[in-house]
Amino acid sequence: MSELSDVRLELAEGVVRGVDQEAERKGRRARLLLHGGRLGLLLVSLGAWQYFGPRLGQIVASSPVQVFQALVDLARSGALWQDLATTLEEVLLGYLCGAGAGVLCGAILASSDLLAGLLDPFIIAIYGIPKIALGPLLVVWFGISLAPKVALAALMTFFLVFFATYQGMRNVDSDTINAVRLMGASPLQLRRYVIFPGARASIFLGLKLGVPEALVGAIVGEFVSSSRGIGYAIQYATAQLDTAGVFAGLLVLTVLSLTLNALVNRASKKSGASR
Amino acid sequence: MVRTTLPYGAPPDRDYCPSAAAAPPAISLQEVTKHFYKRGTRITALSNVSLHVARGAFVAIVGPSGCGKSTILDLIVGTEKPSAGTIHCGTERVEHLRVGTGYLTQHDTLLPWRSVEQNVRLPLDIAAHGLDRLRGRRTDAAAEERVAWAINLVGLKGFEHHLPEELSGGMRKRAALAQTLVYAGETVLMDEPFGALDFQMRLLMQAELLQIWSTERRTIVFVTHDIEEAIVLSDQVVIMSRRPGRIRDIVPIDLPRPRDPVTARFIPRFRELYQRIWDQLDPPENARPRAPPNAAPPAAGAGQ
Numbered sequence: 001m002s003e004l005s006d007v008r009l010e011l012a013e014g015v016v017r018g019v020d021q022e023a024e025r026k027g028r029r030a031r032l033l034l035h036g037g038r039l040g041l042l043l044v045s046l047g048a049w050q051y052f053g054p055r056l057g058q059i060v061a062s063s064p065v066q067v068f069q070a071l072v073d074l075a076r077s078g079a080l081w082q083d084l085a086t087t088l089e090e091v092l093l094g095y096l097c098g099a100g101a102g103v104l105c106g107a108i109l110a111s112s113d114l115l116a117g118l119l120d121p122f123i124i125a126i127y128g129i130p131k132i133a134l135g136p137l138l139v140v141w142f143g144i145s146l147a148p149k150v151a152l153a154a155l156m157t158f159f160l161v162f163f164a165t166y167q168g169m170r171n172v173d174s175d176t177i178n179a180v181r182l183m184g185a186s187p188l189q190l191r192r193y194v195i196f197p198g199a200r201a202s203i204f205l206g207l208k209l210g211v212p213e214a215l216v217g218a219i220v221g222e223f224v225s226s227s228r229g230i231g232y233a234i235q236y237a238t239a240q241l242d243t244a245g246v247f248a249g250l251l252v253l254t255v256l257s258l259t260l261n262a263l264v265n266r267a268s269k270k271s272g273a274s275r
Numbered sequence: 276m277v278r279t280t281l282p283y284g285a286p287p288d289r290d291y292c293p294s295a296a297a298a299p300p301a302i303s304l305q306e307v308t309k310h311f312y313k314r315g316t317r318i319t320a321l322s323n324v325s326l327h328v329a330r331g332a333f334v335a336i337v338g339p340s341g342c343g344k345s346t347i348l349d350l351i352v353g354t355e356k357p358s359a360g361t362i363h364c365g366t367e368r369v370e371h372l373r374v375g376t377g378y379l380t381q382h383d384t385l386l387p388w389r390s391v392e393q394n395v396r397l398p399l400d401i402a403a404h405g406l407d408r409l410r411g412r413r414t415d416a417a418a419e420e421r422v423a424w425a426i427n428l429v430g431l432k433g434f435e436h437h438l439p440e441e442l443s444g445g446m447r448k449r450a451a452l453a454q455t456l457v458y459a460g461e462t463v464l465m466d467e468p469f470g471a472l473d474f475q476m477r478l479l480m481q482a483e484l485l486q487i488w489s490t491e492r493r494t495i496v497f498v499t500h501d502i503e504e505a506i507v508l509s510d511q512v513v514i515m516s517r518r519p520g521r522i523r524d525i526v527p528i529d530l531p532r533p534r535d536p537v538t539a540r541f542i543p544r545f546r547e548l549y550q551r552i553w554d555q556l557d558p559p560e561n562a563r564p565r566a567p568p569n570a571a572p573p574a575a576g577a578g579q
Contacts, residue, residue, distance in 0.1 A: 173382075173384070175380055175382055175384050176384040176386070178354055178372075178378075178384075179378065179380065179384035180384075180397070180401070181372055181374070182352065182372065182373075182374060182375070182376055182377075182378055182458075183374070183375075183397065183398040183401050183402075183458045184374040184375065184398070184401055184402060184458070185401045189401050193386070193401065194386065197386070197388055198386075200388075272388060
């Protein structure tokens with residue numbers, strides 16, 4: 001018996017992963033190379049834009065320097081901050097409402113076969129509508145203030161998060177669920193200990209994909225009717241044939257999207273959904 | 276009708292009344308039949324199965340795959356309902372999921388985001404919820420102690436903080452066993468728990484299980500397709516026929532205890548028992564006709 005235990009321990013220790021320093025050093029070099037390559041690619045693209053842009057025509061392509069100039073002008077005049085605040089408010093409110101409702105509805109439908117079966121065709125039908133087409137209708141319903149943009153952003157986010165939550169919770173292994181039920185878990189405990197943690201990765205994927213969708217909703221809402229916001233600024237610059245201004249707006253949107261994405265990533269890591 | 280009574284304390288009385296009996300069997304199935312419906316056709320998994328398992332007994336069930344071995348466990352635990360017949364655990368009739376029945380399945384059901392220790396503690400976290408915690412029914416110190424005891428028992432000391440993915444298959448099985456020991460009441464069901472392990476690891480786990488069972492006498496029903504494993508571990512081997520599953524025979528295993536899973540295979544009696552079980556075992560479906568029954572069983576032992 002004791003001999004057996006010794007064999008067992010040896011077998012066990014052989015399995016546990018160790019950290020190989022050699023491999024780590026190689027990994028660090030590879031990462032450095034990767035980041036350097038990315039920076040180089042960015043600089044080459046900007047250089048090409050600066051060189052070829054003006055040759056293609058001012059209105060078509062502008063140039064990085066002009067875009068930067070436009071951005072500085074916008075920031076100096078204060079218009080940039082006002083537009084950014086407006087759009088940020090729309091996006092955040094819409095995203096939070098849409099994501100919250102998505103997780104809630106996904107969780108409810110994943111827990112009820114009856115409700116899921118009943119609502120399935122309707123959800124698919126509504127999902128099939130291009131949400132952007134609802135923009136004008138939302139303006140009729142909610143006026144031209146903040147509300148229609150928030151509604152559109154929420155609608156865009158909702159479905160992604162809803163489907164991700166629903167599928168994630170449905171895909172949790174039924175053997176595991178049964179095993180934990182045998183331990184005496186109540187339905188609520190089952191969700192807390194097994195189903196939500198099991199669906200975490202899927203839910204966070206939905207939340208991540210939902211960020212640019214919320215931006216689309218807010219910007220399209222501004223396109224439909226607005227007097228403030230980055231979307232409005234882009235539309236205004238387009239009307240003035242101010243291509244540099246359009247690119248400045250796009251740049252701001254890119255930064256906004258990346259920032260929100262980083263926030264969701266951080267939350268995802270903190271919750272243990274991804275490492 | 277097939278009616279079989281195990282020699283260990285099960286009442287031979289036909290009109291057996293659980294409350295009146297002195298020592299009711301831990302588990303009893305009475306004329307249980309189970310049908311499944313697959314694409315409109317009815318499949319009979321179990322046909323008229325009666326089985327009594329005495330308290331503290333170690334019973335193994337063997338049979339060709341698809342003979343309803345696992346279905347018996349699902350019925351005992353209450354995740355499936357019988358199409359006919361009744362099932363009792365002690366004096367209580369099984370009608371719903373029987374919370375507190377240990378069930379070690381073929382696939383491990385550890386939560387991948389919880390460490391070994393957290394997984395083993397999960398049943399206690401669940402039990403110590405809400406009102407119970409307020410009443411202080413299970414203090415944290417007691418929980419810690421029980422978790423440590425179980426981890427120690429299965430030989431996972433030193434691996435408490437590893438995640439399941441960082442462990443080998445055998446170690447994951449141990450962790451699952453520790454978890455089961457923490458919450459299980461008297462009855463522990465095991466469905467080919469060591470089926471996915473290599474031969475050496477299986478021997479180690481068998482030794483471990485016997486060790487644990489000898490100190491912690493619980494009723495164990497152990498489903499396996501491995502005849503050697505069944506003989507080495509159990510008090511009785513229940514032989515199931517091919518689908519529809521019926522009980523063909525129940526072979527009492529009279530090998531002395533304590534048994535060592537390796538050396539038990541060299542006892543002459545082991546080979547007799549093996550032969551007896553082998554002769555009654557149906558070949559799996561679609562198998563070619565088997566060699567004559569007097570062919571020697573495969574050489575026993577691990578070559579050590």
